[in-house]
Amino acid sequence: MTARNLFLLPGDGIGPEAMGEVRKIIAYMNEAMNAGFVTDEGLVGGSAYDAHGTAISEADMQKALAADAVLFGAVGGPKWDSVPYEVRPEAGLLRLRKDLQLFANLRPAICYPALASASSLKPELVEGLDILIIRELTGGVYFGEPKEIIDLGNGQKRGIDTQVYDTYEIERIAGVAFEMARTRQNRVCSMEKRNVMKSGVLWNQVVTETHKAKYSDVQLEHMLADAGGMQLVRQPKQFDVIVTDNLFGDMLSDVAAMLTGSLGMLPSASLGAPDGKTGKRKALYEPVHGSAPDIAGKGIANPIAMIASFAMCLRYSFNLVKEADDLEKAIANVLDKGIRTGDIMADGARQVGTAEMGDAILAEF
């Protein structure tokens, strides 16, 4: 069996603690299942800045490019709030997304039954919620040029960002959404602001054409992104797959994540295009939550989103579908048993720390 190369970037804040629990699962899979994972580890975000003065070193970028999959923790924290823009912690993540060409960001917003009551929404609106948000991740206003602050003189400055989308970028992300929908409820809702943005007009056209040409079996709906945000709050279960651009995806996936009441639990996968020869995709897996500097280092962070991200890695990078299913089931079982970290604590549940949560999941796996 060939080695399965994982590159671990725990990052800042609670990233390293959460990653520690994934390491246990990797070790177990190597021992008990002969999974053949080979891991290496690097620095990203503030910790990379402290070590090298950049948000990720060239050496680590090379390792990320060479790996079969990257596991990413979280970046940022008040310590680095005033480092220069170019080397701020997020720059490491953005560079990974861009250089690995991870254009497809998969963000499941699922509501774990055991946690429905933790949502700020009425339980009946979120019980059984299962949305997959497909966010375009390498284009749009995140990367378009010009992107600068110009000094206009007279005490005036001008801040500029550019939203750019080309046909092929929209086509390929729409393709991912339609393919994913076919494995689910076969419904896609595409969101943009075609009523004010030209990129939204193009987005709408290309999604429509892609649908017509190759995916007319899938049900397609278009919604303005602001109305989409409303509908997510009003009746989230109306959605199956949502496809949208980088910035709307950022906003909408965060709103959707919060709806579930399971924010500390939600994973994400960022995928590139399949390689022409090997069919392999570059990939990065990361929890949706951030670095939570306020609780970092205390051993109390919830490692579930990181572990669920590893489950996505098993599924999408290594086609270990049964193992992915089992790991997800292990998480659900542990929750059903009333084992909880502080962030998802409930009456009558047993509160545990990061390591104990990881162990409990491993025991169910």
Next chain:
Amino acid sequence: MTARNLFLLPGDGIGPEAMGEVRKIIAYMNEAMNAGFVTDEGLVGGSAYDAHGTAISEADMQKALAADAVLFGAVGGPKWDSVPYEVRPEAGLLRLRKDLQLFANLRPAICYPALASASSLKPELVEGLDILIIRELTGGVYFGEPKEIIDLGNGQKRGIDTQVYDTYEIERIAGVAFEMARTRQNRVCSMEKRNVMKSGVLWNQVVTETHKAKYSDVQLEHMLADAGGMQLVRQPKQFDVIVTDNLFGDMLSDVAAMLTGSLGMLPSASLGAPDGKTGKRKALYEPVHGSAPDIAGKGIANPIAMIASFAMCLRYSFNLVKEADDLEKAIANVLDKGIRTGDIMADGARQVGTAEMGDAILAEF
């Protein structure tokens, strides 16, 4: 007494029906209070397109510019879904905002006590909710150039929009937010994406400097816009005044509106700068809800948001503070009495149509 000039643009869908109820209130105020309102009326959106082939005629633009205040209904509908981009219904609204220089959009997200249970959020999270979102309305990605679709050949097109903010634009909207906060709980939360957008970096800096220079008595917090969307869902009552850019304001104010359970009830005001000589501001008042073409013409639309927008007009354009308070109280009283249009119907309430709702409010006024 000098005349008070109102220019009415009912627009499309339920706009005209809702405006009809405001007309009753205006007539009553002229008769019973000698208010001296003089009204004129024009076309905007699809109805203007049908009449003149543009989303608003030059003559109507001149009237809007000359009026003391514009009352705007709603625009759009499936009928005009495929008219050319330049003359789509929204273009009329966008031109009004731009040419009247209505840079400050005030969107209160309040939860009427009688409607707390209509929210998709748990009632305890929204009862008593009172947020004021101050959205920048004449800048950002809505108006920045280039804004175009380029044909790249080879079947490829490129859609481009440009987000632009100058120091003075951020300064003046921040000023509005701080001034408003002083009349409320004295707290402002500024939202942007400074971690990915240069305009966000400038936004953050200018808001911080404006605060330091002139409003250091107000409590200021900064939040990333995606986190802001999350926090709105998680714990909306943490906010007093939110200030943000045009596009984030569009998204966030819609999410906030939906949280209240009172979407059909929410008004907005769009204000220009005070005139150097007269101190008067150009202003446009419009409900947050759209044209709801599915229920248009049936006499069942909820006119409350339009009436509440007129209350904002009384307050901000004519300084008729008592009248504004009274009108708002009349709305709350009618709701307390269990009189409801279909969209906010509840067990044990009495369902009425548009006109009956308007009459009930007038009777309480």
